[in-house]
Amino acid sequence: MDPWRGPSGPTVTDGGLETDLIFHHGVDLPAFAAFPLLEDERGCELLEGYYRGYAEVALATGAALLLETPTWRANSDWGAQLGWGAADLDRVNRAAVSWLSAFGTRYADRLPEVRVGGTIGPRGDGYVAGAAVDPDEATAYHRPQLESFAAAGADLASAYTLTGTGEAVGIVRAAREVGLPVAISFTLETDGRLPDGTVLADAVAQVDDVAAPDYYLLNCAHPLHIAPALQDRGAWRERIRGLRCNASTATHAELDAAEELDEGDLERFTTDHADLLASLPQVVILGGCCGTDVRHVARLWGTSSQS
Template sequence: MAHPFLAALERRVLLADGAMGTLLHDRGVPGSACLDEQNLTNPELVQAAHREYLTAGAEIIETNTFGANRLRLRSFGLADKVRQINAQGVALAREATRDCGHQAFVGGAMGPVGVGLASGGDVTLRQAHRAFAEQAQALIESGVDLIVLETFPTLAEAREAVLAVREVAGDVPLVAQLTFQRDGRTWTGEEPAEVARELHNAGADIVGVNCVPGPQAALDIIEEMARATKVKLIAQPNAGHPRVVEREVAYPATPHVFAEYVPRLVAAGCVVVGGCCGTTPEHVAAMRDALRAEPGPRPAEAPEAALAPPAILPLPDEELGPEEATLREKLAAGRFVVTVEIDPPRGLNPRRALQGAARLKLAGVDCINVGDSPLAQVRMSPFAMAVLFRQQLGLETIVHVTTRDRNLLALQADLIGAHVLGLRNVLCLRGDAPSGSGYARAVGVWDVTPVGLLRVLKGLNEGIDWAGNPMAQPTSFFVGAAANPTAPSLEAESKLLRRKVEAGADFIMTQAVYDIEALERFLEQASRFKVPILLGVMPLHSERHAEFIHNELAGVVVPEAVRQRMREAGEDALAEGAAIARELIAAARGAVQGVYLIPSFNRYDLAAEFVQELKGEQVTAQTPR
């Protein structure tokens, strides 16, 4: 006879709860506290959170035991309370379900060991296995209906947890969820299809994804899993990428956004949907209403057609010599410039990047922006890539330099070397934190802030290093700084921009912008600094692309009106995205001195069309009538 939980899944899609930690922190539990210990010290608060999710319609509530394994608890001095904390967590959840008015299952939540197992820490898989088995034993003996493994960063650790649970109980329903990075892979590089197959083979009944920054990221991963296996699937994404608004952490993905994604997730193959960090009972209630509106089992929708890769463009045979005027000279002369970002390759072959740059060169681009391991993903050195662009194509570059990976000594050494190799333009950035990539144990350096890096560069230009030591001769860097026109606080962003200009910024490049009104307010504030501003423009490709950027790309806001236009555009979404980009450029044209194009999906062909269009407008504007 089928387990009641598995039998319920055969009849309907089940709704899981949302974040426990978000509610506990919002209600006064300090960020430094052990959340699992609240089962013992603050049981009323934990049970109240369960009741709120049940009232919102949750049919699966997870025990407040995510970190209640021996290896995590020992950092709080609670390693001897594994059984007590887990048992009390089950009791609180079970008691909450008794008068909720509908069938609800209690899932025993288990997270990873949390001590850097995936990155060569001092805990072995055998030790982790024992910790997982101990916790699973406590949860199962206390009466859970199922075990929910969640937020595992690697396939190896998740597989070990599945094996440990199956060692304790071969018949308990078992859910296994991993978290994935922005590139759609785990912290150690496994792809969703491999994860789904391996965990199902190891003994998981349901496999899926949680704790990714928004429902679009979850949908992409679920679709990959569904194409690779017939295993039942689950998705519990975060409410977008967290942002700091007035010193408070906020999540941008609203309950309405989650409701919109429910039918898509179900169509892709999910039999359980819910939420993770940042989601609340309001999100769960919205998903409940969306599930009730579903007419029943739906066939999986055809996945969105992949964008065709640009045609391979042969590198020009003729010499592509350097421009007569540099970026510095063009901006000083008041000319309107166009730059395009090209990220270095993840491996040894730069051919695609060079081909894209060659196409842009022929279109008339002024500069190529070269990223510095964006998203904290390892890529070829930006200095090496910039030198290739310069030597092979005669292209001027703007090298992105973050303060994340190098201390003050290394920063100055790399910059001096870059100068010797002919690189002059530098964009000073902080860099994405390595904790959000496959390098959880990597340490962000951040000896200086971007403002500090600006001062370093200006010191080198004056012939002195950071320590005040004289150099044989000064450098001649042309230094840029970043700005965010849609930052939560325009006042704070303006103050930071003033500091950057005072530290020596020669020009400003903005993040991608989609809100014309916010952009106009920012440009009005920034005009008093008297430095050239290059507007960041990332043309939208589809409704899905717009939702992803809004909900899951830190610091970027896509207004509802723009997202609605992309929804209504349908098959013409690519053209609509280009139209929106043109409107932004037109609105800012008199207040900015250039455009910084950020092509998505390596669509350098589309970027080249924009470059030709913008440079053509410039020629027309300069031609006497």
């Protein structure tokens, strides 16, 4: 069977997993890592309730469902901070895919499509651009996590909150080596540029020129912060297939320092998305990022949620 190369129609995905768990459920997530929750019964119960809300949005709208693993921090540098070695990370990355796959089977006969994606995060900080990343080093670094996803039967890998193009290129190359379709998602600042200062249109062109992913998403920025990037017209816009925006209009530095959750203005969040979608004709995946929960995503899809 040919590998899945991206959504063919409207697709629901989830919101801001970590901020939802921390601020709405009182869960302590050291290093902002949700993957350890897969290791105990209570953690799995929390995750099941979380993903169920988004599955219900898909059921209410008739859209497909993209379930993405809680493994944004499950790479070696972040894992080491939590005392997780290579074997532990391999186990939990495989388990994340298997667990979500089993969860997704409950909805497979009622939705147009249910897919499971392995989530990758950056080696460094998703808000702050560090030194330029060598693509070859990024390939070697991220390959173990991608191998785990592939071995567990993931449909694709999605790399979120990338701050520059070097790491993106490396991740795409590693995904190709293990045979996984791959999506790349960049973080944007309030001026619509990547944290390292790269113009979004240039970032897409640079990555596509040497290691094109199956598609791109944009995440961890409010729709108002994405809008400036769309002043650059061109075919590059058609490569953007998904949006996972922040609820808040605050800067990344402000969000990093915040002790209370900024859930933003739900009405503004919705209407600002409508403006973005008018400029991004290929976007079919809609979810959320920091500060969002199932209420935000449900509103984007024209339904409601009591969660």
